[in-house]
Amino acid sequence: MSLGEFELIEQYFRRPAPRAVLGGGDDCALLAPAAGQQLAVSTDALVEGRHFLSTVPADRLGHKALAVNLSDLAACGAEPLAFTLSLSLPRVDEAWLAGFARGLLALADEHECDLVGGDTTAGPLVINITVFGQVPAGAALLRSGARPGDDIWISGRLGDARLALEAFRGAMSLDGRDFDAVRPALELPQPRVLLGQALRGVASSAIDVSDGLLGDLGHVLKASGVGAELDADAVPRGPVLARQPATLQRLCTLTGGDDYELLFTAPPALRAAVHQAELTAGTAVTRIGRIAAGPGLRLHDAQGRPVVHEAASFDHFR
């Protein structure tokens, strides 16, 4: 790539940043959280062949690269403010860049999150985003707040992203209509930003499900020093997944990964407040278990029979 091509790339991402004091184009961007607010920061990289297939349409990749980062803000109950983009590209492909920017910036606009800086270089295809949000001081949802007796809740449905991935990989087959129904879960995840904010003051802990339900619940249990009982059959799933063999349903819902739903806990006394947050955010939530005082995670089915499941969650190093 030449310097001219470098500037060409930047043009796809140049736009006003009304929520920043100073947007891109200087050595730093300047952000000013509102009075009484703390800044929430998260960073996630997507590497070709590890986090996405080379066949994914560019606009969907742009969407997903920001979505997985916004999902971390959602899990903290933070309101999106801005993000930086660091892009390593093997070549300049204007159609690809236009598509990538379109998908990325459409989601950014939807969540009023300004692109305030970045870095572009020639190299293997790696997309790194760092996202900034604000949250009232002391109000962030943490992994460490789950208490014995709390309900365990999950937003949306789990497992479709993994089902789509297995179909892409050829590990199983889905007919065209079913594939079309689950593919958006993998390629166009919707970060639960409004739900996270609505759960401030309600949820005792929260995390987003990126590595699989059991693995991410394990992070909450470890950080909170508690255990849990989970009803494996209560985990919500879509109609396509519900028609698959039981073992595949368990694999996808419990350890699927790439779901970007919110897993959270709340005291039973706050169930009405949880349902109010559900209405405010327009995202369905389902109660799937209970936090226990003793350590460990016990799975049972709808009839209360123990479920044995290897807790091997999605691993980016497979």
Added chain:
Amino acid sequence: MSLGEFELIEQYFRRPAPRAVLGGGDDCALLAPAAGQQLAVSTDALVEGRHFLSTVPADRLGHKALAVNLSDLAACGAEPLAFTLSLSLPRVDEAWLAGFARGLLALADEHECDLVGGDTTAGPLVINITVFGQVPAGAALLRSGARPGDDIWISGRLGDARLALEAFRGAMSLDGRDFDAVRPALELPQPRVLLGQALRGVASSAIDVSDGLLGDLGHVLKASGVGAELDADAVPRGPVLARQPATLQRLCTLTGGDDYELLFTAPPALRAAVHQAELTAGTAVTRIGRIAAGPGLRLHDAQGRPVVHEAASFDHFR
């Protein structure tokens, strides 16, 4: 890599983050700039083969990855607070990781900059850092403030990093002692963080020299809507470079790149204040030219004769 190896990697970077409200280990880190301060943010990626040679010692690479980001904070006059690290690694090499972490965290400690989060993945060797600093509201040094008549200043010396790179590439040869003298400029750049802060209220504009003096001065001229006259012979250089042929000296000092010195402007009435900042920071500064009202950059030598030079600065896409 397995999940176990992933956790192993994280151990090298796990440590307290006293300057953050919440450090790593949750979905987001939480930062709270002090009252009246804005948050300065910058991001830079280093890709193997583009920004560093595969032969560079790991501790020096760790140092440089953070140094180039701190240099952006310096150019804004911001005080470092925290950073996130996103690391894509082709394999788990404990000796390499230990060295990388040692170099990275030593520089972080020196500048009291906390590692507050990150992301590790298998993939090509790419290091992405996003750095956060704070600066009093309205006091950030910008590229856009240069005014006609302002002096143009540069910190330290330019060109040694490029000279070392050319020797590494075999484009020229240096004897062992000379090579040892210039190699730290390439591998262990010292971000001018204290100087940047000392120049708040003194410098009218600033930028760090990462792409080469002429290219980076060009950014200031464009952002400020001004031109400049520069004395090419006044640009400070070290004794090894000063013994090289004149054309090589010009190449290295004017368009070398990777210098991470501060290029700044200030009104002549503030020369004493500039020298006070020099003393405060312990970093020498040299006056090398003057901002002009008319557009364009005119180079002359010590005798005032015009110098013709291709303004092709360091390009990460070569």
